[in-house]
Amino acid sequence: MQPVGPLGERDPRRLGGFEILGRLGAGGQGVVYQGRAGDGTLVAVKVLHDGLVSGREDRGALAKELEVARRVAPFCTAQIIAADLGGDRPYVVSEYVDGPSLQQVVRSDGPRTGNALHRLSVATATALVAIHEAGIVHRDFKPANVLIGADGPRVIDFGIARIIEASTTVSGGLIGTPAYMSPEQAAGRRVGPPSDVFAWGSVMAFAALGRPPFGTSPLPAVIARISHADPDLGGLQGPMRELILSCLDKDPARRPTAHALLMRLVGASGRPAPENAPSRSTAPRPVLGGAAPGVPAPASVSWQPGEEGPSTATPASGMPSVEMTQAPQPAAPEQDLSEPTGDPDHVRYPTMPPDRLVAGRPGRGSGMRRWTWLAVAAGIVVVSIVTAGSLFVYNVRNGYYIGAEDGRVVLYRGTTQKVPGISMSRKADQQPNPPILLADLPQDLRTQVRDTYTVDGPSALKALKDRVCRYILTEESGKVVVVKGRGQDSCEQKKIADSDIPVSELPASDAAAVTKGGLAFIGQQSAEAKLTELKAHRDACKANDPSIKDCPAS
DSSP states (O other): OOOOBOOOTTSOSEETTEEEEEEEEEOSSEEEEEEEOTTSOEEEEEEEOTTTTTTOSOHHHHHHHHHHHHTSOOTTBOOEEEEEOSSSSOEEEEEOOOSOBHHHHHHHHOOOOHHHHHHHHHHHHHHHHHHHHTTOOOSOOOGGGEEEETTEEEEOOTTHHHHHHHHHHHTTOOSSOGGGOOHHHHTTOOOOHHHHHHHHHHHHHHHHHSSOTTOSOSHHHHHHHHHHSOOOOTTOOSHHHHHHHHHTOSSGGGSOOHHHHHHHHTTOOOOOOOTTOOOGGGSOOOBTTSOOTTSOOOOOEEOOTTSSSOEEOOOTTOOOOOBOOOOOOOOOOOOOTTSOOSOTTSOOOOOOOTTSOOOSSOOHHHHHHHHHHHHHHHHHHHHHHHHHHHHHHHHHHHOEEEEEETTEEEEEEEOSOOBTTBOOEEEOSOOOSSOOBGGGSOHHHHHHHHHOEEESSTTHHHHHHHTSOOEEEEEETTEEEEEESTTOTTSOOEEEEOOSOBGGGSOHHHHHHHHTTOEEESSHHHHHHHHHHHHHHHHHHHTTOTTOOOOOOO
């Protein structure tokens, strides 16, 4: 879980339709806050630093850049939800990923190895494919921009660097983090998708070694090593070392694309055939029964049973060909069909006089009809199997179902059908946000989720969310309390938590929301976070904080 710090005096309390709950961190681009949308969904809100976009005359063009970023496929990325670049505080809202960054994980737990490193590399390469497919270059791919969420790694901040590029390059600055820049980026040249692939190689080296491959300081030395020196990959061995080295090539044209990178990670070679490699289709075909007119006489090819294969000899013409001969086979003796063969299952028919019609002997036509019917029957069976298989594959690829894992509701992609030794489902990219606990569902729905049930797609999460038992901040004996399930017929109502916050000491807007029961949340964590916020508002009013406008009269 990401630590959420308290808000300072100058921090916003609301931006657009998003309530600001606390600080997640700050960096070169701006301050990141945890926020909450109107439906209770947690979000990440990045407020860009003053001056980063104020110099751009056409902010509409910047909005278009973000609109493109919103179309990035959501798997393995934190999707951009909204943005406002026209206000006094330009900000970008993205999906909230509750988890530490790759940088924090490596610092606290050490380098990634084995399957953990492979899963990380596949997820981040998949994210780059999605970003590049949308026509975006990340420009700042680094360990701090890879969050390790409950459902796997997510890449964040794509599309942000492009927005502030003009303002920093005009002043001679660089976009990106020096230790993970590509040579062309460090030189201030125009960058494209190959630059992100270079950064991916540096990030994977950091994940595997616990340090960047070109060092961290001083800055001029790092830039020089990136531009001219070989990466230091230490004891990293095997295919991952080879793959990272190909990504860290100084020449962008020689690096693999993100798609080729992903294909190599999941098992395909991803390598183009050498340009001067001979084509398999250029080998001459065997010539049976001698050469064709106008073709030089073939060389002989001999092969006898027991030998490893044919040996060839090339004639003076340089045109290798094949002469195939077959030893004469003795003619099979004619059999007398009137004599028994000794095979009880093989029925013979007596020889008939030449002047009589063989009326009772099965002819060629009846055999053909029998084979025709057998072929039709076999065809029906094959079609049935293929149809069933196609439906099964369709369900695996396109099906959705809802189940539970670790006490939480999970949306799965695939099918609940079982195949020994093969997993036919995986977690879908879209999951309930905020997470939904089984304990917060009505009893009938809880049982249904435990047993799993098929749904049409991610849209089913909204219907399920509507039935979740809410945690409501309300008034009891003059103080704020947290109650679960109030006003929901299918939910058991019970008090969850008391507080020492008198409603009369809250700002007028907060007091009205509590009194009217307007503060309802999915998940106890969100409700308790709001309770903590109300306490901070009460304390600010007592301290006569001017940022709180509707404090009660003292």
